[in-house]
Amino acid sequence: MNINEAISGRRSIREYTTQAVDEQLIQRLINAAIQAPSAVNQQPWTFTVIRDQGVLDRISRGAKAHMLATMPAGTQSEHFHSVLNDADFQIFYQAPVLILISGSSQGQWMVEDCALAAENLMLAAYAEGLGSCWIGFAQRFLDTPEGKSLLGLPAEWLPVAPIILGHPKSVPAPVQHNPAQIRWIG
Structure with missing residues (x-):
């Protein structure tokens, strides 16, 4: 698969089979x-792999x-309140694996560096036939003392x-993307 196929084919998957993801495959994704x-080759990322459904x-x-x-x-808060109040809704969609990418050093561009690593991971997962989704609902909680304690994360990690x-149960149809807004100067 070439990179353009991976970029245009990857979707946020929210339905998974119960099939486990092989540890060697997880390692390949982290290597990607x-x-x-x-920035400045700091490589500030750390990876926490969670496969325990009780912890999730x-x-x-x-x-x-x-x-x-x-x-x-805000504009979506009513929808989010409804979803988040549903006792049966699990924010990780019963996916078999969560990989949390955290920044371990407080560099100026640490968040951007970790986001670049996340995109590589998601594109590599798609190329391997896996689904992925960045779970924004988890971000703020995992940065609290309680969230860090659940995973044993050091206080200084972000x-x-x-x-x-x-493994996806199904793949959603492509979404329509707005045309790029481009300003040419020169």
Whole structure:
């Protein structure tokens, strides 16, 4: 698969089979992630792999409560309140794997560096036949003392990219992308 096929074919997957993801495959995806560029070659990322559904359920409950308590009113808050108040909704969609990419050093561009690693990981997952999705609902909670404690993360680490992985049950149709807004100067 060439890179353009991976870029245009990757989707955010929210339905997974129960099939486990092989540890060697997870390692290959992390190896793809660390090929990302980073400012001043700092490589500030760390990877926490969670495959325990009990831990994922505890994080989901904590993240839902945290989001409900801290979510500002806005255009989608009514929808989010409905989803987050649903006791049966698990924010990780019962995916078999969560890979949390955190920044371990406080460089000026650490968040951007970790996001670049996350994109590499998601494109590599797609090329391997896996689905992935960045779970924004988990980000703020995982940066709280309670969230870090659940995963044993050091206090100075900043959770940046919670990425779920698994074998997709189905793949959503492509979404329509708006044309690029380009300003040419010169």
